Amino acid sequence: MSKKGRFSWYYFSSPQSFYPLAGTLQPWFAALAAVLCAVGLYISFFVAPTDAQQGESYRIIFIHVPAAWMSMFLYLVMGFWSGVGLVLNTRLSSMVATALAPTGALFTFIALWTGALWGKPTWGTWWVWDARLTSELILLFLYIGFMALQAAIDDQRRADKAGAVLALVGVINIPIIYFSVKWWSTLHQGASVSMTSAPTMAKTMLLGMLIMALGFWMYSIAATLARVRCVILERERHTDWVAAEIGGQT
């Protein structure tokens, strides 16, 4: 891909070469997301058994846990690319961080919403100010704050830098969310999946949840690629290649 014909990651760090790559990859991730979610939903409703304790209300888990995982994971990815953009001054990294934020915020909202609808029949309340729920709400505010801060600063480089600092400081919230159920006594149950102990759920329940998580992951990649293409066009509009891409002449 470089001049010598060798593959180079640096080649794709320029918005101009990443734009067509993102356009090629995006439909594949979208298709993967659709297939995985279809399979995941089938397992969630037609294969996984009724929960002995919670009855059918537990079926919210198949979107609640994957959405909560994505909300945290996307924030880490956003923090990573923000950091790379801040240190190396690579424009594409900052654009990717910008493109990740809205999807991350949506998954945070979904995690909170489905959590409330699960909490009502299980705990008898839509919301409690316990550590897990509160820190997840703070995550939503971090995403919104990141987007608002970037939108409020006219100078793009300054906006990227300010956003990156906010994103990096906010990363501290991720382990707080994750370990909140261990560190404090919360109404929220402990981790659904543990790396160190055997799964406590029925195998088909776990399988449905993991496939839905993969589906949400692929969806997030597809949505981010679609959004980063818009961001690239907007920010690189003064370049010849975008002018040529749109069909205008320079």
Add this chain to the structure above:
Amino acid sequence: MNWGSWQNFFAMGGYGLYVWGSYAVTLIVLIAEIVALTTRRRGVIAQLAKYYAARRRNDETKT
């Protein structure tokens, strides 16, 4: 899991409101994002086409 009938499926053992309320809102949010992204792309392209057209006209009047 065998539900027996659609009625049972929609009832979700009495938790229909909670289960379907979760899935419906998730679906709406994801579809809204897809629509927003499609609209944004069209908007950006239309806006840039206008911008380049104006720049071309500007260049022509100068020369």
